[in-house]
Amino acid sequence: MVTSSQPRDVPQILLSVLFLSLMIVACLWIVRPFILGFMWAGTVVIVTWPVLIRLQRLLFGRRSLAVLVMTLLLFLLFIIPIALLVNSMVDSGVPLIRSVSSGEMTLPDLNWLNSVPVIGARLYTGWHNLLDMGGTAIMAKIRPYIGTTTTWFVGQAAHIGRFMMHCTLMLLFSALLYWQGEKVARGIRHFATRLAAKRGDAAVVLAAQAVRAVALGVVVTALVQAVLGGIGLAISGVPYATILTVVMLFSCLIQLGPLPVLVPSIIWLYWSGDTTWGTVLLVISCVVGTIDNVLRPILIRMGADLPMILILSGVIGGLVAFGMIGLFIGPVLLAVSWRLFDAWVKEVPPPQDNTDEVLEEYPLPDSSSDR
Template identity: 70%
Template sequence: MVKVSPPKDLLQILLSVLFISVMIIACLWIVRPFVLGFAWAGTVVLSTWPVMLKFQRLLWGKRSLAVLVMTFLLLMLFVIPVALLVNSLVDNSGPVIAWATKGNMALPTLEWLHVIPLVGDKLYTGWNTLVESGGSAIMAKIRPYIGTTTTWFLGQAIHIGSFLMHCGLMLLFSVLLYAKGETLGNGIRHFAFRLAGKRGDAAILLAGQAIRAVALGVVVTALVQSVLGGFGLAIAGIPNATLLTVVMMLCCLVQIGPLLVLIPSIVWLYWTGDTTWGTVLLVWSCVVGTMDNFIRPVLIRMGADLPMILILSGVIGGLIAFGMIGLFIGPVLLAVSYRLISVWMHEAPLPQDAPDEVVELLEEQEERMLK
């Protein structure tokens, strides 16, 4: 007996898909102002969830007390320092923009090269010969690009109101996620399982590992190094220590390290004759510059090992796409995508055939088709 399937109403299917698409777009449009804050809060909560559970066990099993403690820690250790750093960057951006965009910008003559023993005079002569032979023309060509780039990067920090709003939303959403984390996590896993079965559930768990790896192994390490390095700059009396701390945090996020800021500061102290604080900052810089070799491996083991080029691309791309908050969101998005694609690729074995054999087989198939 042949079972005849009922005819499908094509118009009904099209209208159903259209209605669902409109509903999804409308919902995303409504929650659009909160997406970045929620993503930031999810990253923070997922990374610090084990810490919250430890506080809960210490506080007689009271979730409310543990959430209160975690909120206070986020406020004191993360939100307030980051807000102060961004505010300092905004306050100091005016002179930098003016210097980069003014018309009389020229290469320096570097008179201090004379002081260097043996090679100082030769370096001074060579440098000024280069400047006189074409340095001014080169500077005139690159000046517009320097001004535009500097204005763009520092202009990102002008949106401090938006950044502080996201900080507030992050804190609010973190409180809600700490309080109802298990329920939300089970809901996300249930939705993923409904979409793709066990593979969808595994994808959510792998995404959580990638988020924790980035947050702990990269962001936390960068914050620790930059805060300690900034503390050393302030104690040593370096001018604009807060602004330099912001630059140091950016260098740590892109895996350059804090020494790019600390070494010139040490040189400046010795140059001005303050050898005592220069030596103190030198010792402190050795500690701060090498501590990531001990902190990062321990933290990354809690998540997943990720390529540094991925983190670098995420930080720079996130900054360009989302502004200051993209420093934290960009690496997370790339890390999650990388982990999911990597696991999907490893579900199939590596190709065992030699490249020449594969090419010959394809050529034979093409010849048969032509015949």
């Protein structure tokens, strides 16, 4: 018996797809101002969810009290310090931009090189020979790039209104997710299961692990190092300590560590004759520079090995794409994508090491047989 298949109604299919596409685009356009805040809140809630559960147990099982305490902690330990840091960065960055743009910044004389034993006089003479051969011209050429770069970085922090809006949204969405966390997680897993069955559910779990790994192992470690290093810069009397702290945070996020900022600061303190505070900052730098070797293994317990190029690309790309918030969101997005891609690739066995056996199964055509 032959059954004739009904012809497909192509216009109906095209119009249905077009309608669904328009609905999706319209919904995304409506929620576009809230996407970054919600992503930021989701990252924070995923990382701090075990803390919420412990607080709920301590507070007699009351979820409302636990959510209130967690929201207050986020406001005191996260929102206020970041807002103060951004405001201080903008305030201290204005004179720096003015000095760079007006041409007041010149190459230093480095008289302290004469005090270096054995080779100090030669270093001082060589440095001044370089200045006489065109040091002023070199500074004149690189000054526009320094000014442009500095203005761009400070300009990213200058959007205080938008940044504070995202901070407020993050705090609001975090409270909502804390309150209905299990229901939201169940809904996301249900949707993923509807899309790709068990593979979709596994993808959601892997994504949560990747978020927690990059947030704890990279972002939290960088924040701790930057805060401790910034405190050392502030108490040592190093100028522009706020801007240097932001640069140190950026350096820690891209896995260069805090030493590219702390070492020049130590040299400057000794050069200016403040040996006491230079020694204090040297001790602080030894602690801050090595704390990640102890802190990162403690924070990362799921064994997520994230490539350095992934973190570097996420930090820089996130900063360019989303501003200051991208420093945190960029690595998280790339880490989630990397874990899902890695899991998808590993669903099949790896290729054989012996390439000759592969060529035996799929031999190349013999050109001599065509003659």
